[in-house]
Amino acid sequence: MKPAPFDYLAPVTVEEACAALAEAGGGATLLAGGQTLLPLLNLRMSQPFIVIDLNRVAALKGISRGQACTRIGAMTRQCEAIASAELARALPVLVKAVKHVGHHQTRNRGTVGGSIALGEPAAELPATAVALDAIIEIVSVRGKRETAAGEFYLGPYMTTLEPDELVTAIRFPDWPQGHITLFREVAQRPGDFALVGLVGALVVEDGKVARAGLAWFGMGPTPIRARSAERMLLGQPLEAIEANAVAERAVADTAPFDDHHASAEYRRTVGARIFARTLREAFPAKEAA
Amino acid sequence: MSEHRISMTINGLRHVSNAEARVSLSDFLRGNAGCTGVHIGCEHGVCGACTVIVDGLAVRGCLMLAVQAEGAEVTTVEGLAAGDGTLHPVQQALYDEFALQCGFCTPGVVMTLAALTAPGSKANEQQLLAAMSGHICRCTGYQGIRRAAKKLAAAPAGEQP
Numbered sequence: 001m002k003p004a005p006f007d008y009l010a011p012v013t014v015e016e017a018c019a020a021l022a023e024a025g026g027g028a029t030l031l032a033g034g035q036t037l038l039p040l041l042n043l044r045m046s047q048p049f050i051v052i053d054l055n056r057v058a059a060l061k062g063i064s065r066g067q068a069c070t071r072i073g074a075m076t077r078q079c080e081a082i083a084s085a086e087l088a089r090a091l092p093v094l095v096k097a098v099k100h101v102g103h104h105q106t107r108n109r110g111t112v113g114g115s116i117a118l119g120e121p122a123a124e125l126p127a128t129a130v131a132l133d134a135i136i137e138i139v140s141v142r143g144k145r146e147t148a149a150g151e152f153y154l155g156p157y158m159t160t161l162e163p164d165e166l167v168t169a170i171r172f173p174d175w176p177q178g179h180i181t182l183f184r185e186v187a188q189r190p191g192d193f194a195l196v197g198l199v200g201a202l203v204v205e206d207g208k209v210a211r212a213g214l215a216w217f218g219m220g221p222t223p224i225r226a227r228s229a230e231r232m233l234l235g236q237p238l239e240a241i242e243a244n245a246v247a248e249r250a251v252a253d254t255a256p257f258d259d260h261h262a263s264a265e266y267r268r269t270v271g272a273r274i275f276a277r278t279l280r281e282a283f284p285a286k287e288a289a
Numbered sequence: 290m291s292e293h294r295i296s297m298t299i300n301g302l303r304h305v306s307n308a309e310a311r312v313s314l315s316d317f318l319r320g321n322a323g324c325t326g327v328h329i330g331c332e333h334g335v336c337g338a339c340t341v342i343v344d345g346l347a348v349r350g351c352l353m354l355a356v357q358a359e360g361a362e363v364t365t366v367e368g369l370a371a372g373d374g375t376l377h378p379v380q381q382a383l384y385d386e387f388a389l390q391c392g393f394c395t396p397g398v399v400m401t402l403a404a405l406t407a408p409g410s411k412a413n414e415q416q417l418l419a420a421m422s423g424h425i426c427r428c429t430g431y432q433g434i435r436r437a438a439k440k441l442a443a444a445p446a447g448e449q450p
């Protein structure tokens with residue numbers, strides 16, 4: 001199908017974009033990479049009066065170092081994130097997650113901020129932001145604000161973003177060099193949304209878990225932080241970790257649903273398996289012992 | 290609804306014409322520029338038939354508005370073969386490996402492979418094969434496409450495998 005008619009604006013500054021958004025009073029849609037929006041427009045599931053294209057706003061692009069964090073401009077393309085030496089060094093698990101978003105051809109347009117602002121519950125990047133304690137930078141004509149990714153998601157495609165607000169960047173706090181990364185997803189085909197997915201990072205000091213950030217995707221209406229599992233892991237000597245028990249606890253925090261791809265029961269079962277397996281693989285030393 | 294005067298370079302030639310904001314790049318290329326080698330299967334980013342190269346990158350033509358390609362350098366399957374009909378190395382490899390039957394998906398497959406084997410952006414075998422997950426083919430069983438991709442990965446950038 002073809003989209004319903006709309007007006008198109010291509011601002012070049014953040015201020016112009018905010019002004020256009022405020023003026024539209026809820027009738028506008030922001031166009032980032034367009035890899036979700038264009039299908040919705042083509043299917044007429046979305047029929048905005050105005051499409052505000054952010055692709056010419058240079059200030060929203062690029063990856064930079066901040067204070068003890070890496071800052072990713074919202075309009076940084078997924079292919080740029082994958083190619084970034086800075087991200088490969090600082091946030092290897094984010095790079096791994098981005099590689100699972102869509103296909104090569106959609107990652108050439110799709111943006112990091114677009115995926116994070118959209119809030120698809122089975123998507124990789126929102127969960128990665130939640131797991132790694134990312135901060136989301138938001139702007140509108142009313143001013144700037146920031147929110148923790150963990151507080152940003154309210155439900156499927158629902159966030160705390162107001163109609164006049166836009167996401168400008170995502171800041172990921174540093175994790176120490178050599179931290180352990182965890183990522184696994186189960187999908188029917190490469191490029192599909194995950195049926196069940198897990199992402200996170202761990203820091204081990206003196207043989208004990210000193211820091212943990214883990215989150216599920218596809219396991220509820222939003223990305224879900226595996227808080228109880230993290231609490232179980234923290235302070236534990238590696239050899240005392242019972243992967244299956246932690247996985248059970250991690251699944252207890254989720255709220256998966258039935259849909260035409262998989263049942264909630266399937267998601268819980270597979271979730272527990274991949275959680276335990278991913279943990280075990282993260283500590284190969286214990287496996288050998 | 291806004292109408293725009295859009296100019297872009299298509300297969301090395303400058304093209305200027307008008308289109309409504311809602312016109313996709315793939316429809317623009319077919320309807321305004323006559324590049325009917327751009328195939329449209331699903332119009333929601335799933336099949337890959339509409340894949341074209343925009344500023345060096347393989348993208349879905351149906352997931353981009355024509356107006357967004359203002360000023361861009363666009364290549365479609367029409368722009369690959371030489372003037373005398375000599376096939377592009379990617380086309381030749383697909384031909385040699387029997388990688389097409391009805392040919393509907395082929396222009397998309399060709400454009401992804403062409404982008405990823407261009408001098409300066411040569412991908413390895415694993416990357417080429419992974420990128421093929423972005424294309425649905427309903428005829429070949431994919432084995433021919435995979436063989437062609439492997440052959441291309443083994444050849445030096447821009448050269449006949």
Ligand code: FES
Nearest residue numbers: 330331332337351
């Ligand atoms: S027509 Fe664009 S991906 Fe199918």
Ligand code: FES
Nearest residue numbers: 390392426427428
């Ligand atoms: S050759 Fe027919 S769809 Fe691929």
